[in-house]
Every structure is written in C-alpha cells, then in structure tokens.
Amino acid sequence: MSADSSRANSFAEDTLLAHIYSTVTGSEHVLVGPGDDMAMISVGNQQLLAAKDFLVEGRHFLPTASMAQIGRKAVTRNISDVAAMAAKPVAILAACVLPRSISQTQAQELVNAISQTAAHFGAPLIGGDTCVHVANGPLTISVTVLAQPLEGVKPILRSGAHAGDQLFVTGALGGSLQKDGGGHHFTFEPRLAECHALARLLGSNVHAMMDLSDGLARDGARFAQASALQAVIIAEQLPCTPACVQAHTQVNAWRGALGDGEDYELLFAVAAGVQVPATIGPNNTPITRIGLLQALPSPNDIALVCLHNHQSVDVSKLGHWHDSI
Amino acid sequence: MSADSSRANSFAEDTLLAHIYSTVTGSEHVLVGPGDDMAMISVGNQQLLAAKDFLVEGRHFLPTASMAQIGRKAVTRNISDVAAMAAKPVAILAACVLPRSISQTQAQELVNAISQTAAHFGAPLIGGDTCVHVANGPLTISVTVLAQPLEGVKPILRSGAHAGDQLFVTGALGGSLQKDGGGHHFTFEPRLAECHALARLLGSNVHAMMDLSDGLARDGARFAQASALQAVIIAEQLPCTPACVQAHTQVNAWRGALGDGEDYELLFAVAAGVQVPATIGPNNTPITRIGLLQALPSPNDIALVCLHNHQSVDVSKLGHWHDSI
Numbered sequence: 001m002s003a004d005s006s007r008a009n010s011f012a013e014d015t016l017l018a019h020i021y022s023t024v025t026g027s028e029h030v031l032v033g034p035g036d037d038m039a040m041i042s043v044g045n046q047q048l049l050a051a052k053d054f055l056v057e058g059r060h061f062l063p064t065a066s067m068a069q070i071g072r073k074a075v076t077r078n079i080s081d082v083a084a085m086a087a088k089p090v091a092i093l094a095a096c097v098l099p100r101s102i103s104q105t106q107a108q109e110l111v112n113a114i115s116q117t118a119a120h121f122g123a124p125l126i127g128g129d130t131c132v133h134v135a136n137g138p139l140t141i142s143v144t145v146l147a148q149p150l151e152g153v154k155p156i157l158r159s160g161a162h163a164g165d166q167l168f169v170t171g172a173l174g175g176s177l178q179k180d181g182g183g184h185h186f187t188f189e190p191r192l193a194e195c196h197a198l199a200r201l202l203g204s205n206v207h208a209m210m211d212l213s214d215g216l217a218r219d220g221a222r223f224a225q226a227s228a229l230q231a232v233i234i235a236e237q238l239p240c241t242p243a244c245v246q247a248h249t250q251v252n253a254w255r256g257a258l259g260d261g262e263d264y265e266l267l268f269a270v271a272a273g274v275q276v277p278a279t280i281g282p283n284n285t286p287i288t289r290i291g292l293l294q295a296l297p298s299p300n301d302i303a304l305v306c307l308h309n310h311q312s313v314d315v316s317k318l319g320h321w322h323d324s325i
Numbered sequence: 326m327s328a329d330s331s332r333a334n335s336f337a338e339d340t341l342l343a344h345i346y347s348t349v350t351g352s353e354h355v356l357v358g359p360g361d362d363m364a365m366i367s368v369g370n371q372q373l374l375a376a377k378d379f380l381v382e383g384r385h386f387l388p389t390a391s392m393a394q395i396g397r398k399a400v401t402r403n404i405s406d407v408a409a410m411a412a413k414p415v416a417i418l419a420a421c422v423l424p425r426s427i428s429q430t431q432a433q434e435l436v437n438a439i440s441q442t443a444a445h446f447g448a449p450l451i452g453g454d455t456c457v458h459v460a461n462g463p464l465t466i467s468v469t470v471l472a473q474p475l476e477g478v479k480p481i482l483r484s485g486a487h488a489g490d491q492l493f494v495t496g497a498l499g500g501s502l503q504k505d506g507g508g509h510h511f512t513f514e515p516r517l518a519e520c521h522a523l524a525r526l527l528g529s530n531v532h533a534m535m536d537l538s539d540g541l542a543r544d545g546a547r548f549a550q551a552s553a554l555q556a557v558i559i560a561e562q563l564p565c566t567p568a569c570v571q572a573h574t575q576v577n578a579w580r581g582a583l584g585d586g587e588d589y590e591l592l593f594a595v596a597a598g599v600q601v602p603a604t605i606g607p608n609n610t611p612i613t614r615i616g617l618l619q620a621l622p623s624p625n626d627i628a629l630v631c632l633h634n635h636q637s638v639d640v641s642k643l644g645h646w647h648d649s650i
Contacts, residue, residue: 013455013456015429016432016436016455019436020450023441023450027416030449030451033452034477041451041471043371043373045369046368046370046371052418052452052467053420053454054422058458058459059457091355091375093375096377097465104340104341108344115345124349124355125359127358127361128345128362129377131381133383133463137463138462143443215598239476
C-alpha cells in the first residue's frame with residue numbers, strides 16, 4: 001500500500017498509512033499484508049500476489065495526455081509492482097470513472113490501451129467496473145494486478161535487508177515527468193525481465209526490493225524503514241537520465257534523481273561482498289551501486305542519509321513531485 | 326464487469342462494455358472473464374475469483390453520508406458480488422482518492438469502516454493505494470475483492486440458465502436509496518449466508534445467479550441475455566420493501582421494485598419443477614418466485630418482458646436510478 005504525497009494537504013498521508021497498517025487484522029491466509037509493493041495470500045496450496053494503484057487526472061497525468069498513454073501507464077505502473085516482488089503477472093482488473101465529456105471513441109481507446117498493455121505482460125484484463133462522474137470530476141482509473149511467484153523464485157519483500165547490504169538501482173533516475181506532462185513515465189518498461197534475471201542470478205542474496213515511484217529520497221527512506229535500517233546514498237554515484245540532466249543541469253542532476261519520482265526503476269539490496277553484474281536482462285539494463293544500508297545509529301534517526309561531497313545533505317523535502325502537476 | 330448508467334451522457338456504456346468484452350484476449354488461466362459478477366482464474370491447481378467496484382461521491386452516495394457508511398458500502402457492494410457467485414470472500418484491497426478537504430479523522434474513520442467491514446466478512450484488507458485530488462474532485466473508493474469457491478460448491482455463473490427455469494429473488498426490492506441519500510443501501514447485509522444455503526440445498530439445480538444493483542429491469546435483462554434467454558417478470562409477484570411502497574404508493578410499488586436499484590438482493594434461476602423453500606439461511610430471508618426464463622421468441626427480441634395485469638408493459642427505461650443523485 002502506498003500513498004502519494006501532497007504538501008498542501010491538511011493531513012499527513014504517512015500518518016494515514018500507519019493507521020491503515022495498525023487496523024489490519026491478521027489472518028492465516030495473509031502471507032504479506034499492507035506495506036509492501038504487493039500483498040500475498042495463500043490460496044489453498046498456492047501463493048497469490050495482489051496490488052492496486054490509482055491513476056488520477058491532474059495527479060498522475062495532465063489532461064493533455066492521450067488515452068493510449070493513460071491506459072498504458074495505468075497498467076505498467078502496476079506491472080512495476082509485480083517486478084518489485086520478482087513475481088509473474090497473471091491477470092488485471094480495471095475500473096474507470098469517466099469524465100462526462102469523454103467520447104465513445106476516447107473511452108474505447110482507453111480500454112484498448114489497458115487491454116493491450118495487460119495482454120502484452122501476460123496479464124489479461126478479466127474484469128472491473130466503469131461509471132461516469134455525476135458532476136465534474138477527473139478521469140480516474142484503478143488497476144488491480146494479480147501475480148504468482150516465478151517458478152523457483154521466492155517473492156522479494158521490501159523488508160528483508162540486512163545491515164551492510166549494498167544498495168543498487170536499475171536504469172537511470174530523474175526527469176521522467178517533463179514540465180509539459182510528457183516523458184518517460186508514459187513509455188517506461190516495467191523491469192520484469194531484469195528482476196527475474198537478478199533473482200535467478202543472485203538467488204537469496206537479493207535481500208529486498210521495491211520499485212521507485214515517489215522519488216528515491218522518499219522511497220529509499222521507506223525501503224530502509226521496512227528493514228529498520230538506514231540507507232546511505234552517495235549523490236555522485238546516482239545514475240541520471242539525460243532528461244534529468246537537462247531539467248536540473250549537470251551539477252544538480254543528483255537532486256532530480258532523488259526527487260523527481262515516476263522512475264519505475266528497481267531499488268534493491270544485495271548481501272555485502274556479493275558480485276553484481278554491471279548490466280542485467282535481455283536489454284543489458286545498467287545496474288548501479290548507489291550506496292549501502294547500515295544499522296540505525298539511534299532508534300529515532302532519519303532513515304535516509306545522502307552524502308554529497310562527503311557531506312550529509314538534507315533531502316527529506318525531495319520526492320514530492322506530485323504537487324508539481 | 327458492470328457499468329452504471331447515465332442518460333445524460335453522450336455515449337452508451339453498454340456499448341463500451343460490449344467493446345471491452347470484445348477486446349479481451351483469452352488465456353488458459355482465465356476460467357470466467359469479464360461479464361459476470363466476478364472473474365475467475367486458475368492459480369496452479371486452485372481457483373480464485375476477483376471483482377472490483379467503484380464507489381464515487383455523487384453517484385453512489387451523497388456528500389452528507391458518513392465515512393462509516395461510505396466505507397461499509399464500499400466493501401459490502403463487493404461482498405455482494407461474492408454472494409452472487411456463491412463463493413467465499415478471502416481478502417480485499419482498497420484504493421481511495423481523497424478530496425482535499427478531508428480531515429485526518431475522517432480519513433481514519435473511512436479506513437476503519439473499510440477494514441472492519443472487510444474483517445467481518447472474513448476478507449482482511451491486504452493492500453491498496455491512497456492519494457489526494459490535486460484540484461477539486463469527489464471522494465472515490467475502489468475495492469477489489471478476492472474469493473475462493475465454497476468447499477463442494479461450484480461458483481454459480483450468470484450464464485447457466487435454461488429455458489423454463491423459475492426466476493427468484495431474495496428479500497424485497499425497491500426504495501433502497503432514499504431521496505435524502507440514506508436508506509437500505511448503507512445497511513444491507515450481502516446475501517452470503519443465503520447463497521451458500523441455496524447452493525448446498527439445491528446444488529446444481531441453481532442454474533444462474535447475479536446480484537441486483539442497477540434495478541431488476543436493467544439487471545434482469547442482462548441476466549437473461551447472459552444465457553441468451555428472455556426473462557418474464559410478473560409485476561404483481563414482486564416483493565416490495567416498505568420504503569418502496571412509501572416512495573411509490575402501493576399501486577406503483579412494482580415500478581420501484583423494477584427501477585430503484587441498489588437492492589443487493591440475489592436474482593437466481595432454478596430448474597423447472599424443483600421445489601424452492603419460502604425462506605433460506607439463518608435469518609429466514611424470504612425467497613419469492615417472480616417469473617421465469619423462456620427461449621427468445623426471435624433473436625432480436627427484448628431480453629425482459631414485464632407483465633402487469635397480464636399485459637406487457639415497457640420497463641426498458643427503468644433501472645437508471647444513478648441519475649437521481
């Protein structure tokens with residue numbers, strides 16, 4: 001379960017999430033509850049993973065986006081959660097609240113994009129719901145993705161990291177959402193092939209994994225918190241996209257890599273001393289070591305430290321990109 | 326997959342649904358695809374059912390509703406889909422888009438209601454998503470429910486009816502949504518115990534089942550269409566709630582029973598000649614025979630005929646209650 005942030009809002013969403021986690025009742029069928037990229041339940045002798053994400057006009061895309069872009073992103077955003085567990089997508093459900101102004105053609109384009117993207121990832125659209133706003137309201141899509149563990153691969157949780165683990169990301173970060181609303185966030189390929197290759201290559205030495213959507217500064221802190229550790233990120237080691245460099249300048253690109261969000265890259269922790277290849281998967285996706293995880297110096301210490309020029313810099317205000325559109 | 330209707334809207338949602346069904350790609354894992362109350366997939370050697378519904382401010386509840394009412398209904402609406410398959414709920418996921426004006430207390434009340442209602446039905450909240458509208462926007466909740474077949478009971482589809490089947494409903498219909506926005510739609514008990522008792526008592530003689538949310542006139546037509554049959558409803562036999570009689574008068578209550586919607590009662594088809602009890606389940610819920618299913622007189626004939634005083638009356642415009650709030 002995840003929450004988008006909003007500085008202007010009167011309540012703290014992380015507080016709401018903490019409340020959600022506290023209200024959840026246990027069950028013998030629930031193997032992984034709220035707080036990870038996907039939940040996992042037992043279904044008879046099988047394991048099933050499930051996650052759901054919203055895509056809301058104004059927050060996750062601008063009104064100028066095409067239905068093809070919106071429908072694709074609604075699905076890929078969820079497939080990225082499957083990648084973060086090193087699992088295998090099996091089906092999706094999609095629910096859409098449509099603005100009153102939408103045309104039949106647009107609605108069908110949206111459905112086509114959802115259905116085709118889902119099929120592309122081996123997760124056919126099996127159900128859902130549609131309705132139309134009574135008054136004005138934004139196009140809102142909720143996708144639920146169902147997944148199963150990859151054969152021979154135990155799903156990788158957020159919470160399995162150890163002190164001393166090496167911290168890596170796939171691909172490059174920042175600049176995914178351009179000022180005009182376009183960019184990589186509409187075209188990214190969820191890192192399914194990469195996570196499967198990593199899990200097969202490194203096995204249980206991959207201790208923890210998540211996908212990055214709210215920016216490394218924010219998600220990295222959550223990642224460390226899930227294992228009650230502290231992440232130490234070396235700003236100079238962050239891989240930045242050309243779009244990130246262009247938006248922030250070469251000197252400040254590291255800030256974009258930490259704060260921009262919408263990367264849908266994988267952040268993962270590997271046991272100390274284990275050799276990790278420089279690229280992975282059929283497209284030779286780069287893997288970059290960006291820091292490490294260490295024991296919290298004190299119980300109330302911050303969960304993420306960023307070192308720039310060997311100095312700790314406060315990045316706790318980064319990672320709230322959603323306000324910017 | 327279902328769609329709420331909206332007369333004022335520029336496109337036909339049933340056309341959109343037909344398009345959705347046509348775009349869906351088959352898969353060996355998909356046992357029941359879009360078009361039933363729940364989809365069903367195979368997970369290894371197990372069967373898993375899944376459905377998702379929206380609850381949108383203005384369309385499914387008024388702004389005057391309490392968070393406890395909204396959260397409960399978001400869940401019970403989905404549990405009703407599980408009842409319609411005679412299945413057993415196992416988990417839910419919930420995603421909420423919150424209005425900017427919501428307070429921390431309200432958000433927590435909403436979460437509490439969702440979580441407690443889910444737990445009550447044996448389906449713990451295992452995950453989801455929250456975000457806040459960037460501009461003004463209605464409170465929007467999407468719940469996904471996961472279910473498994475009840476031991477020894479094959480899930481009951483919409484599409485299994487035969488010509489000559491008797492048509493029944495549980496409980497009483499109409500008046501669920503009062504003019505002030507309150508009413509039975511906030512307090513109904515999904516007919517889980519009833520469908521389980523029916524399935525155990527009548528076995529495979531229950532040929533088809535669905536839950537009623539858009540009004541019997543509309544849902545009954547869909548029900549008949551799913552088996553390529555024609556439903557014949559006898560207006561005088563319709564069980565009407567006291568609220569329905571009050572809202573429509575005794576003489577016209579049958580129109581409310583056909584058109585009001587939000588009943589969350591079960592509509593089901595039983596093989597001709599099979600004896601069905603007058604009540605079912607631990608609360609002795611009434612069961613009423615309201616008509617039958619017959620072969621379509623011609624391929625393009627209407628799917629639902631309503632007889633009132635032995636005359637066929639046009640009820641095709643009923644069942645669009647969602648416009649009324």
